[in-house]
Amino acid sequence: MKYDVTVIGSGPGGYVAAIRCAQLGLRTAIIERYPVLGGTCLNVGCIPSKALLDSSEHYHNAHSTFKTHGIDIKDLKVNLPQMISRKNDVVLDNNKGVEFLMKKNKIDVFHGHGSFVNKNRISVAGTGGSNEEIETERVIIATGSKPIVPASFNYDKKRVITSTEALNIEKVPGSMIVIGGGVIGLELGSVYARLGTEVTVVEYLDRIIATMDADCSRELMKSMKNLGVKFHLRHAVTEVTPTKSKVKVVAKSRDDESKTLSWDVDYCLVAIGRRPYTDKLGLENIGITPDEKGRIPVDSHLQTSVPGIYAIGDVIQGAMLAHKAEEEGVFVAEVMSGQKPHINYNLIPGVVYTWPEVASVGYTEEQLKEMGIPYKPGKFPFRALGRARASMDLDGMVKVLAHKETDEILGVHIVGARAADMIAEAVALMEFRASAEDAARMSHAHPTYTEAFKEASLAATANRPLHL
Numbered sequence: 001m002k003y004d005v006t007v008i009g010s011g012p013g014g015y016v017a018a019i020r021c022a023q024l025g026l027r028t029a030i031i032e033r034y035p036v037l038g039g040t041c042l043n044v045g046c047i048p049s050k051a052l053l054d055s056s057e058h059y060h061n062a063h064s065t066f067k068t069h070g071i072d073i074k075d076l077k078v079n080l081p082q083m084i085s086r087k088n089d090v091v092l093d094n095n096k097g098v099e100f101l102m103k104k105n106k107i108d109v110f111h112g113h114g115s116f117v118n119k120n121r122i123s124v125a126g127t128g129g130s131n132e133e134i135e136t137e138r139v140i141i142a143t144g145s146k147p148i149v150p151a152s153f154n155y156d157k158k159r160v161i162t163s164t165e166a167l168n169i170e171k172v173p174g175s176m177i178v179i180g181g182g183v184i185g186l187e188l189g190s191v192y193a194r195l196g197t198e199v200t201v202v203e204y205l206d207r208i209i210a211t212m213d214a215d216c217s218r219e220l221m222k223s224m225k226n227l228g229v230k231f232h233l234r235h236a237v238t239e240v241t242p243t244k245s246k247v248k249v250v251a252k253s254r255d256d257e258s259k260t261l262s263w264d265v266d267y268c269l270v271a272i273g274r275r276p277y278t279d280k281l282g283l284e285n286i287g288i289t290p291d292e293k294g295r296i297p298v299d300s301h302l303q304t305s306v307p308g309i310y311a312i313g314d315v316i317q318g319a320m321l322a323h324k325a326e327e328e329g330v331f332v333a334e335v336m337s338g339q340k341p342h343i344n345y346n347l348i349p350g351v352v353y354t355w356p357e358v359a360s361v362g363y364t365e366e367q368l369k370e371m372g373i374p375y376k377p378g379k380f381p382f383r384a385l386g387r388a389r390a391s392m393d394l395d396g397m398v399k400v401l402a403h404k405e406t407d408e409i410l411g412v413h414i415v416g417a418r419a420a421d422m423i424a425e426a427v428a429l430m431e432f433r434a435s436a437e438d439a440a441r442m443s444h445a446h447p448t449y450t451e452a453f454k455e456a457s458l459a460a461t462a463n464r465p466l467h468l
């Protein structure tokens with residue numbers, strides 16, 4: 001049988017692309033090298049990390065705020081194996097969900113490593129040595145990404161770990177160095193800091209979450225310091241050496257190379273970014289050469305240099321985010337079917353699931369300055385919200401950046417409780433090119449955290465917040 005489309009990789013990019021292809025009447029196959037579907041996001045990324053973030057946050061609250069709420073607990077302790085086991089159940093449920101969706105949409109699933117024989121033939125090598133070939137009209141490459149670990153960091157998966165292993169530690173570590181103050185380092189660093197681990201983050205740049213607005217970096221670092229996390233900015237880790245039961249980590253100051261810091265810790269979590277994954281994909285057989293960062297080059301239709309071969313998600317340029325991969329999956333299926341879809345990459349939100357959460361959409365203040373776009377900032381702190389006082393979630397702020405002349409909202413940056421959910425309002429308004437005054441005049445239920453967005457919009461549009 002010849003398929004209209006074959007998708008390689010079943011992460012959020014691949015499986016969503018397959019569903020949309022099937023919805024559009026295309027005979028669709030999907031190939032996944034692992035026995036389970038869902039990719040990085042579902043198995044070792046978004047979902048398991050959020051499961052552990054939720055569990056550890058419950059523990060942290062029980063430990064640090066329940067007493068003030070009037071709840072006394074005796075003998076509170078962490079049962080990490082149970083926490084991990086619940087996380088595994090959450091993942092399993094989601095695996096089943098994706099399997100169901102494949103069946104429901106009559107998508108044929110092939111398990112094994114896919115590689116191009118030529119542009120219309122994909123070989124699937126199963127783990128048991130089996131091999132079959134799929135004939136296909138078109139292909140969507142959605143093979144995702146893997147953690148970057150320099151060989152000099154002696155990645156042994158025991159003491160020197162990446163996010164994948166950090167999701168399965170069975171005993172709360174005494175100490176952990178996190179290399180990289182990016183999203184993974186701060187999310188998984190938070191999990192262990194909440195459980196009692198002494199967490200130290202070493203970051204090369206002069207701020208954490210450096211691609212987000214600088215106010216977000218500042219606010220989050222303040223909150224994480226209150227959680228007990230230590231930070232060393234402007235330091236580069238130069239040595240990671242596992243010993244019998246510890247790991248030695250050495251970092252050099254970027255300001256004075258003669259100054260070094262060194263630690264002997266239980267774990268070193270390497271979280272310095274991810275690389276596109278195209279290993280043994282046979283790209284050379286169809287004449288595709290990845291760029292200098294290993295990404296598959298695509299045009300504005302996400303088509304590679306080979307007609308009929310598309311690529312989406314972490315394996316191409318852009319933010320490595322599940323929802324970006326999903327949008328691209330839908331986009332490619334619709335392009336193939338002759339539709340004219342559009343993705344507004346500027347309005348793909350970014351979220352960090354620490355507590356407080358960080359969420360951002362549109363331009364940062366630094367970008368607006370650099371581009372010379374005149375803007376008006378409006379800020380509102382969570383601590384001035386009745387809702388935040390009620391829940392004791394006082395950290396954070398909302399910042400709205402509006403165009404100085406037109407008042408159009410150009411960027412929204414939130415640090416605070418439920419920021420991840422709050423950002424959807426900003427995305428919707430910005431998709432419709434709303435002004436800060438539009439947002440300020442909309443009724444926001446009281447008491448909610450979303451009132452901070454209304455107030456920050458009032459501050460941006462006319463410098464007249466009501467509760468500040």
Ligand code: FAD
Nearest residue numbers: 009011013033039040041045046114144313314320321322
């Ligand atoms: P992947 O999800 O990486 O899927 C690719 C799939 O392709 C994999 O299953 C792989 O096995 C398969 N594959 C690769 N090569 C082949 C081959 N040759 N043959 C067959 N199969 C193959 N993003 C968010 O938006 N929100 C989050 O909260 C979030 N949290 C994260 C937490 C962690 C710890 C990590 C590591 C990542 C997180 N991400 C998050 C990022 C998110 O996981 C990725 O952006 C997303 O998974 C990318 O989707 P994808 O479909 O491009 O690739």
Ligand code: NAI
Nearest residue numbers: 180181182183184185202203204236237271272273320351
């Ligand atoms: P990242 O790119 O977010 O952060 C890596 C950090 O490590 C950077 O700040 C960098 O300056 C620093 N760094 C690099 N080399 C270093 C060195 N030798 N010493 C000290 N610091 C060093 O990468 P991360 O956190 O690994 O995440 C990878 C991807 O996964 C991200 O692109 C992100 O989009 C995605 N992700 C998304 C999540 C979300 O949406 N909530 C959660 C987790 C991951």
